[in-house]
Amino acid sequence: MIEISKPTFDEEVENEVLAVIRSGQIAQGPKVEQLESLLSAITGCSHVVAVTSGTVALELALALLDLKPGDEILTSPFTFGATLNAIIHAGATATFVDVDQDGLMNVDLIDERITGRTRALIPVHLYGLPVDLGHFKTDASIFIVEDAAQALGAEVNGKSVGGLGLGCFSFYATKNVTTGEGGAITTNDRVLAENARILRNQGMRARYEYVVPGHNLRMTDLQAALGIPQLKRLTAINHARTRNATRLMTELSGIPGLKVPAPRAHRTHAWHQFTVKVTAEARLTRDDLQSQLAAQGIRSGIYYPKALTDYPCFSEHPQVRVTDVPNSRLLASEVLSLPVHHGLHDADIDRIVKEVRDALGA
Ligand SMILES: *Cc1c(COP(=O)(O)O)cnc(C)c1O
Numbered sequence: 001m002i003e004i005s006k007p008t009f010d011e012e013v014e015n016e017v018l019a020v021i022r023s024g025q026i027a028q029g030p031k032v033e034q035l036e037s038l039l040s041a042i043t044g045c046s047h048v049v050a051v052t053s054g055t056v057a058l059e060l061a062l063a064l065l066d067l068k069p070g071d072e073i074l075t076s077p078f079t080f081g082a083t084l085n086a087i088i089h090a091g092a093t094a095t096f097v098d099v100d101q102d103g104l105m106n107v108d109l110i111d112e113r114i115t116g117r118t119r120a121l122i123p124v125h126l127y128g129l130p131v132d133l134g135h136f137k138t139d140a141s142i143f144i145v146e147d148a149a150q151a152l153g154a155e156v157n158g159k160s161v162g163g164l165g166l167g168c169f170s171f172y173a174t175k176n177v178t179t180g181e182g183g184a185i186t187t188n189d190r191v192l193a194e195n196a197r198i199l200r201n202q203g204m205r206a207r208y209e210y211v212v213p214g215h216n217l218r219m220t221d222l223q224a225a226l227g228i229p230q231l232k233r234l235t236a237i238n239h240a241r242t243r244n245a246t247r248l249m250t251e252l253s254g255i256p257g258l259k260v261p262a263p264r265a266h267r268t269h270a271w272h273q274f275t276v277k278v279t280a281e282a283r284l285t286r287d288d289l290q291s292q293l294a295a296q297g298i299r300s301g302i303y304y305p306k307a308l309t310d311y312p313c314f315s316e317h318p319q320v321r322v323t324d325v326p327n328s329r330l331l332a333s334e335v336l337s338l339p340v341h342h343g344l345h346d347a348d349i350d351r352i353v354k355e356v357r358d359a360l361g362a
Contacts, residue, residue: 002352004299005174008343009226016225023221031221031228036184038231039169042153043162045186047193050219051200054149054170057183058086058122060199060217061145061166064192065120067092072321074113075122075147076105077307078328083124083147084308088319092119096309098325102261103275103335104131106327111136113323118142125151127261127303127337128176128241128270130161149183150272152176153238157266162186171223176237176272176342177230179223240342241271244349248274248338251353255362257282259334273303274340277331283361286336293338296355301337 020031028050036048051057062073073087077096087094097113100106103126110121123131124147133144134156148154148161149170161167163186171182187193198205203214230237249260259277263269278286290300307328308314315322338352356362 002298002339002344002348003341004301004337004339005341006343007173007178010229012229013226016229017222020221020225026222027220028218029221031224032219035219035224035227035231038228039184039186042231042234043160043167043186045160045163045167045188047187047190049185049193049196049200050224051183051185051217052219053181054147054168054172054175054183055082055086056217057149057168057170057185058082058145058147059089060196061168061185062086062090062092062120063199064166064195065090065143065145067119070117071119072115072117073120073122074110074118076124076126076328077309077325078103078304078331079124079126079147079308080149080304081308082149083122084314084320087122088317091319093117093319093321094314095321096323096325098323098327099126099331100327102129102264103127103331104129107131107133107136114142120145122147124149125154125161125270127275128154128272129261129264130154130156130267130269132156132264132267133164148186150175151270153234153268154270155268158268163188165189166192171227176241176270177227177234179219179227182219182223182227184219237342238270240344241340242269244340244342244344245269245271245274247346247349248340248352251349252276252356255357255360258356258360258362271340273301273337275303275335275337277334278336279334284359286334289356289359290336292359293355296351296359298352298355299339302335303337304332304335306332 039048071092073092078099120143144165146167167186169184171179199214200217203212
């Protein structure tokens with residue numbers, strides 16, 4: 001079976017983890033600090049605060065914004081539930097900008113969605129392709145929280161994601177770099193970073209110096225030890241993914257009913273997912289193509305099967321303002337992510353190409 005994601009750990013990872021086990025210091029310590037400084041170098045952000053997951057990173061980011069009930073946060077309806085859950089738990093009201101053909105928040109539609117209550121914007125760098133906020137001119141009162149969970153290493157105009165306000169990264173098991181569970185906030189704002197560290201550690205500025213009711217959101221050195229060697233190899237990891245994606249783009253082009261993703265100018269894709277669209281012209285439906293590939297030993301994924309506004313728990317929620325999002329709904333019916341991860345061999349790509357072409361009669 002060719003899996004859609006497969007964490008692989010080399011000897012260096014094993015040695016790092018073993019060293020932590022033997023050190024006796026397994027909770028947050030020097031390894032977490034090292035992971036934070038590696039992430040700081042990768043993103044170019046001066047402050048990094050490691051936490052227990054990408055979801056927690058989003059929740060913590062929003063907790064730093066001092067939101068009031070009725071404050072609005074704009075995001076994409078075509079994302080993982082964590083993005084919207086974080087808004088709801090922060091006490092704010094979620095409003096939506098429909099997506100473009102890549103599944104990213106359509107930047108041209110942002111302005112018309114902004115109201116006097118809009119406090120923050122959460123662009124989601126879906127599949128590892130960064131949102132280029134380019135011609136959206138943010139006024140200082142709208143804070144940007146990037147959901148960069150899928151986009152470690154992605155860049156816009158040579159600048160890493162995560163530096164626009166608060167960046168939220170995930171190291172969940174399926175992500176390009178993984179610590180099993182884990183996440184981090186990035187920022188260039190010293191005060192926000194300090195406050196994030198205080199909230200992460202029970203609201204203490206120093207030991208037993210409580211300044212605010214906080215939480216325990218700390219990553220462990222065991223998790224950090226898993227992540228450190230991967231962060232050191234991030235360029236190679238994302239390069240391998242890019243090579244796989246480039247082959248898939250070329251070798252799957254020109255098939256009737258299949259749209260492959262296209263490179264976007266001035267943007268570096270982290271290729272977390274390689275997502276094709278299976279349109280009405282295809283010989284098989286998207287779901288039938290997925291089953292047929294599975295029968296041939298190739299796993300694929302549907303990210304995501306619905307717009308979030310199509311789930312009653314969200315659409316009926318008093319803190320969610322539902323709007324018409326036709327592009328998100330269309331994409332939800334067409335998208336299929338094929339394996340692209342850095343553990344794949346050339347022969348795996350050969351097989352994926354062959355099976356997709358065979359299934360679609362190309
Ligand atoms: C993975 C992911 C998250 C949540 O990260 P966890 O580490 O799983 O909590 C949030 N947003 C998006 C877009 C993700 O893909």
